[in-house]
Amino acid sequence: MTCTEFLAQLDDMLDQDAAIPLRADLQEHLRECDHCEVTLSTTRTTIQIYRSHELYELPEDLRERLHKAIMAKCKKC
Amino acid sequence: MSAAVQILKPFMSSSIQPQGAAEVHPDVLLVERARRGDMAAYEKLVKQYDRQVFRIAQHIVQNREDAEDVVQDAFLKAYQKLDQFQGNSKFYTWLVRIAVNESLMRLRKRRTGRMVSIDEDVETEEGSMPRDLADWSPDPEALYGQSEMADILRRTIQGLPPGFRVVFVLRDVEGLSTEETAETLGLSIPAVKSRLLRARLQLRERLSRYFKRRNGQAQGGEK
Numbered sequence: 001m002t003c004t005e006f007l008a009q010l011d012d013m014l015d016q017d018a019a020i021p022l023r024a025d026l027q028e029h030l031r032e033c034d035h036c037e038v039t040l041s042t043t044r045t046t047i048q049i050y051r052s053h054e055l056y057e058l059p060e061d062l063r064e065r066l067h068k069a070i071m072a073k074c075k076k077c
Numbered sequence: 078m079s080a081a082v083q084i085l086k087p088f089m090s091s092s093i094q095p096q097g098a099a100e101v102h103p104d105v106l107l108v109e110r111a112r113r114g115d116m117a118a119y120e121k122l123v124k125q126y127d128r129q130v131f132r133i134a135q136h137i138v139q140n141r142e143d144a145e146d147v148v149q150d151a152f153l154k155a156y157q158k159l160d161q162f163q164g165n166s167k168f169y170t171w172l173v174r175i176a177v178n179e180s181l182m183r184l185r186k187r188r189t190g191r192m193v194s195i196d197e198d199v200e201t202e203e204g205s206m207p208r209d210l211a212d213w214s215p216d217p218e219a220l221y222g223q224s225e226m227a228d229i230l231r232r233t234i235q236g237l238p239p240g241f242r243v244v245f246v247l248r249d250v251e252g253l254s255t256e257e258t259a260e261t262l263g264l265s266i267p268a269v270k271s272r273l274l275r276a277r278l279q280l281r282e283r284l285s286r287y288f289k290r291r292n293g294q295a296q297g298g299e300k
């Protein structure tokens with residue numbers, strides 16, 4: 001398996017539950033290819049880091065202001 | 078919403094359903110009530126999804142005032158179009174679709190004369206093949222403080238073309254399925270998949286420079 005072939009499957013590997021073992025041919029490529037191993041693990045980390053950080057929090061006071069404005073507009077239409 | 082109400086909700090909705098019927102999503106019941114003029118029901122939907130809509134809008138327009146406007150306009154539009162909502166898709170994905178369209182319109186207005194669509198800037202080859210192959214520190218979170226980390230993540234994702242950014246946000250941050258993301262953006266499933274992969278790889282590439290294993294840092298494992 002070439003790296004390009006491996007990377008074509010990256011999507012499925014990232015979306016599949018990490019607890020489920022990878023297909024045997026993919027595992028074999030990972031064992032012998034550091035590049036793909038790093039790509040898979042760091043891409044996984046990328047997704048996980050973005051998921052676990054709230055980058056745009058909605059402050060409570062702004063939230064209330066928005067609610068009022070939205071409901072007032074809706075009532076008028 | 079209080080914890081008590083959240084716990085009660087499934088029971089409340091199932092008690093309305095006759096035995097054996099397919100479970101109706103609680104949102105659908107709220108939409109029905111809102112259609113009949115129950116403003117409190119609509120306010121519930123607003124409270125349920127305002128944070129997500131704000132987040133998605135911020136990711137697309139990258140500007141707080143515009144994001145605030147998008148939240149207002151999206152919920153107003155959704156209210157006006159409630160009659161068009163078909164129970165066959167989730168209310169949330171239907172709402173997100175409206176919010177994404179509003180966000181793209183804002184972006185277009187701001188960059189006058191420049192067309193912005195989710196089809197923009199996608200013909201780049203960057204990110205299809207990883208270049209930076211240095212391994213990362215075993216715990217990138219430990220390298221930076223909370224707010225510094227948030228800055229890095231914001232700056233990094235802002236560098237992606239809008240058409241990649243929005244797919245990554247919907248799919249990986251907000252947790253929509255590939256099918257829902259495709260439906261929301263009016264894209265084919267293969268188009269969503271290819272953008273998602275490129276977005277992920279580009280983010281990874283860009284984050285590498287912050288998270289790379291430093292010289293002298295202990296190597297974990299035997300590799």
Ligand SMILES: [Zn+2]
Nearest residue numbers: 003006033036
């Ligand atoms: Zn490889």
